[in-house]
Amino acid sequence: MFDVTIIGAGVVGCCTARELAKYNLNICVLEKGSDVAVGTTKANSAIIHAGYDAKPNTLKGKLNAKGNAMFDELVKELDFPFKRNGSLVLCFDEKEMPNLLELKERGEKNGVPDLEIIYKEKILELEPNINENVFAALYAPTGGIVCPYEMTIAFAENAATNGVEFKLDTEVVEINKINDKFLIKTSKGEIESKVVINAAGLFSDDINNMVSKNKIKIMPRRGEYCLFDKTVGIMAKMTLFQLPTKLGKGILVTPTVDGNLLIGPNADDIEDKCDLSNTREGLDDIVDKARITFKDIPMRYLIKSFAGNRARGNKDDFIIGEADDVKGFINAAGIESPGLSSSPAIAEMIGNIVVEKLSPSKNENFNPIRKGIPRFRDMSEEERVKAIKGNPSYGKVVCRCETVTEAEILEAIRRPLGARNLDAVKRRTRAGMGRCQSGFCSNKVLNILAEELKIDKKDVTLFGGNSNILVGKNKEI
Template identity: 70%
Template sequence: MFDVTIIGTGVIGCAVARELSRYKLNTCVVEKNVDLANGTTKANSAIVHAGFDAKPETLKGKLNAKGNTMFDKLSEELDFPFKRNGSFVLCFDEKDMDGLRELKKKGEENGVPDLQILDGNEARKMEPNLSDEVVAALYAPTGGIVCPYEMTIALAENASTNGVEFRFETEVKGIEKSGEKYILKTNKGDIETKLVINAAGLFSDEINNMVSERKIHIAPRKGEYCLFDKVVGDMVSKTIFQLPTKLGKGVLVTPTVDGNLLVGPNAVDLEDKTDLTTTREGIDDIVSRAALSVKQIPMRQVITSFSGLRAHCTENDFIIGEPKDAKNFINATGIESPGLSSAPAVAEMIRDMVVAKLNPDKNADFNPIRKGIPKFREMNNEERKQLIAKDARYGKMVCRCETVTEGEIVNAIKRPLGATTLDGVKKRTRAGMGRCQSGFCSTKIVEILSRELGIARTDVTKFGGESNLLVGKDKESI
């Protein structure tokens, strides 16, 4: 029997797992997908919000600014990319200045440091490509950008090396209470546990509703994005938001931590929790609204569009803690924006709840350090030579757009909780994320996955399940 079982391997589930690995707890994480970070964590704005947007009395307001301050240490310990690039909230009409001042006031109440209101000319000195329509901007220097799936993978790998067990393709179908324990009914058998943490993202309402009469409803909210080539990645240096008005919340324009430019999202409420389609209308909408912020959107440099689903809770705040009628069942649900920014603080909050309940000893062997995959693209020539001398596979280029080598791909497969799919390799190495969108490298990656996993090429999938890339007979097995 496990002490703690966490449902879900998004950023919240993996951050909690890492925090619990600081203690002598028999902890398990279950995930219905084949890999980490396959839900909301995979496709979002990748913004570490400063913390000025949420109401101070809410969990969002209390946890965002605190979580923001934790990213520097986390990224150093776990070796994932993070940058404090700062953010602007743009105002386009003097009549809306009260809204900008209200945001600043909320941010100060939430503990956000160094907020400033700049006039349009001051803002354009810092960001020359801002629209001439900008009359003022709220500047938050502590805003940042991160790679959400690299961060989540880093958290999970560190939790795994510190003793947490991960079980993939394990879907919770039901939960029963038996005395002082819970029994999770899964497609791979029963799991007995003293305590459950519900971090199931879009499906966290369904998990909660299996055990509690206090029903929760999660409404999937789709956001569409355009991703631009790195040649225009420096069009802005900060994350550019728009001041919400009666006409809507606006969209953002931001550099990514990997050097691209990102525009979006819109917000479309859905019922289907699997709908990740993009639409011409949606893309046209975000591009036209982004044009309010910057002088020219370089549409010829779009390399892909995508959408993500936010776990919008009808209560409009995070729900963290026990339902009154479900002792030792801890919810982490409704974690939409600023959920990524708040994740480290959410994890500490839940860790403290678990420690208070189970009173475990500390794990004296806990190691907070995790080293990521060496990034060939970021090395100088001397460093590359040294790496190739140790492992010749780092001298074989696979993804030319992102400068990813065979050595990096093999590392991604062989490391803790390693990649087993094409998307798994992509999330860990960026192979296939460049301007050709895996047009050249996918066949080679399939070959490497087949070889390293000892499976036929026809059994290699894009993201698990029935997403096989090849059909028919593999001539090498005939």
């Protein structure tokens, strides 16, 4: 019997698991994927929004700025990539200035600090590559960028080392409330729990609708992105938004925390929650609209396009709280943008609900500190020499584009909730995320996984399930 079972190991589920680990509770996280952060969390804009966009007095408005302010301390504790690079909302038409001023006023009501309206001369001084037609901008210095999957992995690892049990490849198929407990039927057996937290992202409506008469609906909204090589990552220092108009929110241009350049997303409402396809029309539209912001989009340095689905709810706000008709069942549903930015505050909110219900004592042994995998590419020459002397595997570079060593890959496999497939290694080390997109290193990573996990090479997968990479041997001549 678990005290708390969290369904979904995305950023909200893992943040919540770590928050609840601060108490003496028996906690379980169920995830149908082969790893944490494999849903919406792994494919988004990676922006920590300042908090001016959400309407005041909504959950989005209340939790965004609060969550944003929590990141500095969380980064110190959990050691994940994060940078406060600031953001600009660009206005290209003087007639649209009332909308920009309204956005500033909204942000101030939401508690966003240090918002400022700046004009063309200052904008081009800060960001010389912006289109010279720009008139004004809303400057938000608290805006930031993060690696969303590394952040989620950090929360999950810290939760696991503090006693939270993670069950991966475990899909929830039925939930029944029996007296004062829940019976959760999964693809790997049954689980009993006093409290259930629904953090299932795109599928949070399915989970809610298993137990509650108050039905919710999640409507997937696909967003496509273009990712550019680090060679052009310095073209933008801040995250550059276009002022929303009657034609939509526009396309953002931003550096990534790892030094790439990212543009996107568009917004395409679809039916299939698993449809992550890119379209020629969608990518062309992204590039055309990005040219409103930038003088030149460096298409020759494009290394990858991808898509992610946002969990857009039917309430036009986050759906957080205990179901009225099912006590002990707590929703964290409809967590679309600014969900990533708000996730620490969402976890705290859910934690308070659980503490009020179960009255657990504080976990005096809770350790908030988690250290990330040391990155060889970030080390000084002196540090590299020392690392190789201590562990010769640091002297074997596996991924040339991202300078990832065998030592880093081995640690990614051996850590709590360690990598079990190529994509899991990629999320923890960036092996395969560079210019060649794993063209040179995938076979080496596959061999390391097979040897370390003591499995046949044909059993190594790309992302779990039936995504096997090798199907047999070439005929020997």
